[in-house]
Amino acid sequence: VVPSVAMRPLLMIPGPIEISPAVQAAFGGPPTSHVAPDFIERCGRSLERMRAVWAASSDSQPFILAGSGTIAMEMGACNVVGPGDRVLLVNTGFFSDRMATMLRRRGATVDEVTAPVGHAPSLDAVRQALEGGDYRALFATHVDTSTGVRADAEGLARLANERELISVFDGVCATGAERFEMEAWGADVYLTASQKAIGLPAGLALLVMSPRALRAREALAQPPPMALDVQEWTPIMRAYEERRPSYFSTPATNLVSALDVGLGEILETEHRGHEGIEARWSLHAAAADAMRAALSSLGLSLLPEANLAANTLSAVRYPKGVDASLVGAIKAAGVVVAGGLHPACKAEYFRVGHMGHSATQREHLLRTIEALGSALAGCIAGVDGDAAALAAGAVLDGRQ
Numbered sequence: 001v002v003p004s005v006a007m008r009p010l011l012m013i014p015g016p017i018e019i020s021p022a023v024q025a026a027f028g029g030p031p032t033s034h035v036a037p038d039f040i041e042r043c044g045r046s047l048e049r050m051r052a053v054w055a056a057s058s059d060s061q062p063f064i065l066a067g068s069g070t071i072a073m074e075m076g077a078c079n080v081v082g083p084g085d086r087v088l089l090v091n092t093g094f095f096s097d098r099m100a101t102m103l104r105r106r107g108a109t110v111d112e113v114t115a116p117v118g119h120a121p122s123l124d125a126v127r128q129a130l131e132g133g134d135y136r137a138l139f140a141t142h143v144d145t146s147t148g149v150r151a152d153a154e155g156l157a158r159l160a161n162e163r164e165l166i167s168v169f170d171g172v173c174a175t176g177a178e179r180f181e182m183e184a185w186g187a188d189v190y191l192t193a194s195q196k197a198i199g200l201p202a203g204l205a206l207l208v209m210s211p212r213a214l215r216a217r218e219a220l221a222q223p224p225p226m227a228l229d230v231q232e233w234t235p236i237m238r239a240y241e242e243r244r245p246s247y248f249s250t251p252a253t254n255l256v257s258a259l260d261v262g263l264g265e266i267l268e269t270e271h272r273g274h275e276g277i278e279a280r281w282s283l284h285a286a287a288a289d290a291m292r293a294a295l296s297s298l299g300l301s302l303l304p305e306a307n308l309a310a311n312t313l314s315a316v317r318y319p320k321g322v323d324a325s326l327v328g329a330i331k332a333a334g335v336v337v338a339g340g341l342h343p344a345c346k347a348e349y350f351r352v353g354h355m356g357h358s359a360t361q362r363e364h365l366l367r368t369i370e371a372l373g374s375a376l377a378g379c380i381a382g383v384d385g386d387a388a389a390l391a392a393g394a395v396l397d398g399r400q
C-alpha cells in the first residue's frame with residue numbers, strides 16, 4: 001500500500017520528484033512483453049509525444065533507453081564526438097564538469113568557457129572562444145542542478161547552428177519545464193532522464209537527435225559502445241513508431257508505459273491561455289515566480305544571479321546564523337529538500353525542486369513554503385511563514 005502524500009514527507013528535491021497518480025498507476029501495472037501490441041502502441045506514441053515535448057522536427061529521431069541521465073549524456077556525447085575531435089563546453093557547474101570528463105574519456109580535446117559559481121559565461125565569451133578553434137561540437141547544460149543556473153540555450157544553439165556545429169544540451173533538469181525549441185533554434189541533441197520534469201520514477205534515458213547529429217554518428221571513425229550506438233537503436237525506435245515489433249535490448253516496459261501517460265499529461269496542460277508544451281513552460285515559470293516571492297518574503301536570497309535562476313529549482317543561500325541542519329528541520333516539518341551540491345560552496349545553500357507534477361499542485365508548493373517557514377522560525381525570530389505562503393498564492397493566482 002502506497003501512503004498518500006498527506007501521510008508521508010513530500011519529495012521536493014530537484015529530482016526524483018513526486019509523480020502523478022495516473023503515472024504511478026501506469027508504472028505499477030502488470031509487466032508486459034516488449035512486443036505485445038498494446039505495449040508497441042504505448043512506446044510508439046511516447047516517441048511521437050517526445051517530438052512534441054522537445055519541440056523537435058518531424059525528421060528528428062527520439063530515443064527511449066533504460067538508464068539514468070548520465071547514460072543519456074554518454075549516448076548524446078559518444079555518438080557525435082570521437083577521439084581527436086575538438087569540442088567547446090560551456091561550463092555552468094557540477095554536471096558540465098561531468099560532461100567534460102566524459103568527453104575527455106572519449107578522447108576528445110575539450111576547451112571550456114567558464115564563469116564564477118552562480119553565473120554563466122556570456123554569449124560573447126562563447127562566440128569569441130568559437131572563433132579561436134576548429135570545433136566539431138558545442139556542449140552545454142541547460143539547467144545546472146548543482147547551482148540552479150539556466151544557460152541561454154537559445155543563444156547557444158543559434159550560435160552553433162550559424163557555424164554548422166553540432167550542439168548538445170543536457171536537459172536533465174529542464175526538459176518539459178524550461179522553454180526549449182529544438183527545431184526553431186537548430187539544436188542537435190537534447191537529452192534528459194525520466195525522474196525530473198518529465199514526471200516519472202528514475203530509470204529512463206531520453207533523447208532526441210537531429211538528422212545532422214545522426215549524420216555525425218555515421219561519420220565517426222571509431223563507433224560508440226554497442227549498447228549506446230544510435231545505429232543499433234534507430235531501427236528499433238522506427239519500428240515502434242511504425243507499430244511493428246522489434247528487438248535489440250529489452251526496454252523498461254513499465255517505465256515506458258508510465259512515459260506515455262506522463263508525456264500525455266504534459267501535452268494536455270493548459271495555463272494562462274496557453275496549451276501543450278507552451279503551457280507547461282508557462283506553468284513552471286509561474287511556480288518558480290511563486291517560490292521566489294515566498295523566499296524573498298522570508299528574507300532569503302538565491303545562489304544564481306537573478307536573471308539566470310532556473311524555473312525548475314531554487315538554490316537558496318542559508319541566511320546568516322543558519323547552517324545545513326535547516327534541511328533536517330524542513331524534513332521534520334514534512335518536506336524533503338536537498339542540500340548544496342557544487343563542491344566550491346555546498347555548505348552555503350540548499351535546493352528546492354519545483355518541477356513536473358508538483359509544479360501543477362498548489363498544495364505541494366504551499367506545503368513546501370510552510371515547512372520552510374516553520375523550520376526557519378526555529379532559527380530566526382520574526383519569520384512569517386504565513387505571509388510567505390500568501391505571497392506565493394498571489395503569484396499563482398495571477399494577482400501579482
Ligand code: PMP
Nearest residue numbers: 068069070095143145172173193
Ligand atoms: N545532468 C543534470 C543537469 C542533472 O541534474 C543530473 C542528475 N541530477 C544528471 C545530468 C545525471 O543524471 P542521473 O543522476 O540520472 O545519472
